[in-house]
Amino acid sequence: MKRLRLSVLLSSIGFLIVLGSTFEFGTTLAVAQAATSVPSQPVSFTLSINRGAGPHSPLIISVDSLSVRSNDTTPGLMIHFYVTTKLFGGKHLVPIGTTQFSSSPASVTYYPTWSGLQTFTATLTDASSTEVEGTTSTSYNVTYSKPGTSYLNANPKKPLSDFGRYFVVALLVIVGAIWLTLIATIVRVTRGVDKLSIS
Amino acid sequence: MQDEIPPVNQIRSSAMRPIFEPGKRYWLAVIILASIVTWGIVAWLVQVHRGLGSAGYNNHAFWAIYIADVVTFIGVSYGGAVVSAILRLTGATWRAPLTRIAETTAVVTVIIGALFILPHLGRPERILELIYRPNLSSPIFWDFVAVSTYAFASIVFFYLPMIPDLSIGRRYLEHHGRGRLENVYRKLSWNWQGNSQQRRILNGSIGLIAIMIIPIAVSVHSVLSWAFSLTSRPWWHESIWAPYFVVAALYSGIALVILIVALFRKIYNLDSFIVERHFIRLGYIMVPFGAAYLYLTVADFLPGSYVGEDGVASVFSAVLVGRYALWFWIFVVAGCILPTLIMALKPTRRIGTIIFGAALVDGSLWLKRMVMVVGPANYGRVSGTFGSYHFTWISVSVTLAGIAAIPLLLLLVFRVVPILSINEMEEIQFENNKTQLHTSNNGPLPAYLHDINRSLKEDLDDTRVPEPVLGNTNFVKSTKEQAYKQSLTRDRSLLKHQIQVEEI
Known part of the structure; x- marks a missing residue:
């Protein structure tokens, strides 16, 4: 009986993953699912976020202190950056950039589209596969966002x-x-x- | 050209026939239609139990058949009301045999259309939230306001012209021993006697409502379109949609009036009142709206297709050359081009072909509305792909129930109210006869005067005195007859002519 319940539970989870991947935000959900399904962290790295020179500058999101497994070659790793959004209900990871790791630190420039405390995530994959090698997240309080580009806080002045x-x-x-x-x-x-x- | 109207006694007997002689076929039709409606209600209850998914809805097709039905049924209602209003305001006398059927169709279809909101909402108890927790910035709330206002205006527009007929019908019912219905007629006719002051008040009020109902109907269909175009989805979010909906409503509404008039003409043998000329004239009114709709369709598609913005281009591709293309082009050919050709070519300008054209219009406009709803709803804005929507037995049953409910409710309504506008037809006949009298000079007494005379005599004979005020019934009756005779301005003037003719 327990086996039956376990198999029902597992098949339900599997079904939900398949269903999620066919959903509109399937890509990000799949990444999130894959990221959380990695049992151990074969690689380790840190994620740092800095504002550029001026107060209205974009964010520079960097991965540094990267240590990899002995059989991995660093240049073969791809780093995917995401920001977490609650737009459209639930939490979703929205891709904001991808870069191939060449030398530390690897970074992307991102102009936030809304202000407030936001969680940024980076995942590492091998260049030849989509398997997630490692993932890490950090929170950052965005004080200035690019006006007029946000889906969440779009607030153009409407006539009348x-x-x-x-x-x-x-x-x-x-x-x-x-x-x-x-x-x-x-x-x-x-x-x-x-x-x-x-x- | 004067419109030939049969004699007074024939008008009255034909108008009241459905009340007295429905016939076996009537009951058979009522049973069949009521069964379809009942089946639809059962299907809806199953849907309430199982959820909207059982009607084919899914996370892509969040709007589908029911909102297309709402737009279709409320749209066709527009035709009856506006055709009747415009023809009244322009003084088109040929309207007389059609107005009652058109106005009743308007009331019946707007009620059915409004009821389709229930399956569309999915959870019927939510309809109450429109009243006790309204969102004033939502088009759905304003839909509710506009549709309920229009429904009320349609009922008023249906009732007011019927007051004289209820009075005439009361006397007819009295003669034929239908006491219960006669009491209802008596109460609803408010002691109508047809004197000039009563006529002035009634005609003024009907004129006011006829003027009011046109902008009300325009507002209903504009607000219905804004339920779509205030949503940021490709193709829905278009400025042209309000007039687009209004023209579609008029087009399909006139087509439905043609179908209903043809149906009841056949059922109740109204061939002597509703002739080929009526169908041709209705067809002439319908065709310009078809041309306007085709023009608006081109105006709607051209800019979006030319600019090629992401979502709009994808949806238009699907509609024009992709998965919805078959249905769309059926609409263009069957819904716009064929009906125009039917009316344009003299050999096809016949009752049968006009009815066929009207059926094509209503069917293909429903198809077009399905494409307009399902296409953009199914489009995934992130993935750029289309989901799918499939009919289920539930959604088909509920829609068929709505279609069957139109003739069913009309059959039931005409079982209790006159199917023809007796008073209007008699007035027109009187005007025609008066003209004829002036032009005939010293000819023999025309046959129609005998009809009018007999009708007048019936009116006078049927005049009842509530209580003998002076204690002398005969005296009161005689005084009443005199006063009544004087109050009938139109009849008095006719009597004057008649006396002159008889003297000659």
Whole structure:
């Protein structure tokens, strides 16, 4: 019985992984699943994030202190950088850049599209396969984001946006007036017709 | 050219026939249609139990057949109301035999369309949230407001012109011993006698509602389109969609009026009232809307296809040459080109072919709406691929139930209200006769005067006195007759002519 339950559980997890990979965000989900399914860390590295020179500069996300297994060759490793988003429900990893490791540190430049505490993740894969060799995450408080490019905080100035609330009231008044006119017409006709009948 | 209208007694008997002589076929039709509707309700209950997935919905096709049904049914309702309103406002006398059927169709279809919101929402209890927890910035809330306002306006527009007919029908029912219905008619006709003051109030009010119902109907279909175009999805997010929906509604609505008029003409033998000319004129009204719709379709597709933005180009490719192309081109050929050809060529301008053309219009516009809903909904904006939507027995059953509900409700409504607008037809006949009288000079007494005379006599004979006010029933009745006779302005003027003719 226990075996049956275990097999049902495992097959359900497998099914969910397959289902997840066919979902719109299948790529990132698959990466996340693969990343968490690695039982041990054969490689180790650290992820550091720095702001560029000016206050409005992009972030430089770097991987350094990389140590690899003896049979791996460092230039063959690919580093994938992600930022975690809660957009569209749940947590998803959004790819922000990929670079081939040549010399330490390996970095990508990223302009954040929203502000606040964000988690960045880097994964290492072999250049010839998609198997994740190692993964690490770190949090960083973004104080300045690129305006006008974010899906999450897109807040362009809409024309007549302040007028909206008054417009709703005006519409409700118009609808109310239509209902009143219709009701008044029925009352006028029925009462008028009844009153004007000659008895 | 004057429209030939049969004699008064024939108008009344034909208008009231469904109430008295429904026939065996009537009951057979009611049973069959009611069975289809019941089956649809059962299917919907199964869907409530199992979820929207049982109707073919999925994470891609989050909107599908039911919203296409909502747009279709509310759209066809537009035709009945607006055709009747426009023809009233323009004084087109040929409308008279059609108005009751058109106005009833408008009421029935808007009710059915509004009910399709229930399967579309998936969870019926959520409809209440539109009332006690409305989101004022949501198009769905404004859909609810606009559709309910339009439904109420349609009911008013259906009821007001019926007041004189209810009064005439009351006397008819009284003669034929239908006491219960007669009481209802009596209450709803508000002592209508047809005097000039009553007519002035009624006609003024009908005119007001006829003017009001046109912008209300336009607002309904605009708001329905905004439920799509305020969503950031390729093809839905288009500025042209509001007029596009309005024109489609008019086009399919007039087509449905043709179908319903043809159906009830056949069922109740109204051939002497509704003739080929009516179908041709309705066809002439329908065709320009078809041409306008085709033009708007081109205007909708051309910029998106030319610019080739990501999502829009993918959806348009799927519609024009891809997975939805077959349905789209069926719509273009069967829904726009063929009906236009039918009306353009004289040999095909016949009742049968016009009905065929109208059926093509309604069927293919439903197809077009399915493509408009399912195409963009199925498009995955991240993956750039299309999901799929498949009909299930549940969604098909619910949709068929909606289609069957139209004739069913119409059959039931015409079982209790006159199918023809008796008063309007008699007024038009009177106007025609008056013109004829002025032009006929010293000829013999025309036969129609006998009809009018008999009708008048019936009206006078049927006038009942509630209580003998002065204690003398005969005296009161005689006074009432006199007053009543005087109040009938149109009939008084006709009597004057009649007396002159008789004197000559």
